[in-house]
Amino acid sequence: MATTLMPMEEAVGSPPPGRQRRPFRHSRGLQGAIYATPTAIFVCLFFLIPVALVMQMSASDWGLIAGNKGWNFPDNFTKVVDHRHFWPSILFTFKYTLIVTVILIGLGLAMALIVQDTGRWRSFLRTSFLVPSALGLASASLLFWGLYSPQSGPLSPILKSLGLIDESISFLGTPNSALWSTVFLIVWRYAGFYMLILMVGLQRIPPDVYEAARIDGASRMQTFFRVTLPLLKSSIALSLILCVTGSLLAFDQFYILTKGGPDNSTITVVQLIYNQAFGGSQNLGTAAALSMIVLLILIVINALQFRMMRNADDN
């Protein structure tokens, strides 16, 4: 019975497991499974098990050094929500995300419009805008940490000599200046990247659409708002999701530039997770609980964004 079925199975390429009699190494399905084994091991060991572990930790009394002391649900969650930095850090992270997203996508779009055509000057511009994206976020943050420093930073002297300011600016000294200085660093580092995504979107718009708009007598502004923007929707949506997710998880830039200061005004949620685990309290349980809350927030926000995109498609 099995032997008569064999040629058919071979044609389909996937013999049902346990049915075939040929040596294992001849079965295509098994060979595929073997090739996928390293991936499966990595996904299990370094992704699935940690996800299960973080759930367990969030419901356990788990110190950095003391280790697991047993279940204590929901103590970690109440403790972390009651933490004096919890709401400020959530509020600050959202504020930062909103500012960065608006500027990055607006500027990215403007830059994409500037450089989308070919030509020597434009390709020079494209490269200049993109070079900062080659740097790691930590390297870029360290660079700007020097650039903003009151001792060696060149910005205050330059602005002074241009007559724009009278006194040196303290770029990281006040809560507001620290926020905007970090925003400037992130815009510098990422604007080229969003320009690239939006440029790919612009190039997908067929030229005859513009031709039709021109023949209908549309002005430049009308063409932009009625033709370009609607056709760019999927690229904008992709930028939006990447930018919001990335900004909500901001860590490196604040850790290096401000360490959460001044006056704890720039503590992001991920910074708070780090502080919970490796700062004074050394509590992995509350850090895990906060990680779960962040995961939940991200899932909700991304679900909302996908829904908004779908609704926009319907209209």
Add this chain to the structure above:
Amino acid sequence: MKNVFSFTRTPYYVLTGGLALIFLFPLVWSAYASVSPQAGSAQKEGFGFGNYETLVNYQDGIWTYLANSLFVSALTVILTVTISVLGGYAFARFKFPGRNLLFLLTLAILMVPYATLLIPLYVLLNKLDLQNSLVGLALVLTMFQLPFATFMMRISFEGVPRELEESAMVDGCGTFSVLGRILIPAVKPGLITVGLFAFLAAWNDFIAPLILISDSSKSVLPLAIANLRQQTMGVIDYGATEAGVVVLALPCVILFLLLQRHYVRGFMSGALKG
């Protein structure tokens, strides 16, 4: 649409040139600041490489940190390329139980925040006796690269016409020699992209070594440069910091200029941070 930003020529050049200057200035400044005289640094008078000497003498010395960073980056690239080539081949060309589930789970790594995974990974690596180890760090960095790398290799393999391998199969090649002799040469662009992005991610990563590595002799370059800033009491050595930034950034900028084309494709992967 193409004409919205076509001003009369001179203001256009001034505006766009000014914008380009803003993007280039910090890079030029950091290179300049790393060799220019500066109070509180090793380079007090005249131009020279005093700050780089500071780096060489800092704690275990920059060569140790460079070697650590290169080791972690190389291991991450090798693991990422090997695993994603085998996995991508499996997903593109074979049918086996659990294939779709495994592929979805691999992509799902992207959806869980970095920080959410690092806390349990810290505990897990302790249990595996890989705490404070460069190998453990490379394993974790490889896992974070897998979604993009596996996706990229799968679509690369799917883009190769099947006739190529079928004729080789007829000639008696097994699936593994087909992969080595025919498919890998055919997916080289995808391979370069995957390798490049694994290298950059491993070279630049900050939060994973910050959490997983505690021994200063096992520190990687970004961490060592960040720690260098707190070294001397009171006076901060900005010169040495910028020299460190140059060492960190130079390989990335050179790779970028050489492989700009591959960047465009791979950019999507690195975007989830920041």
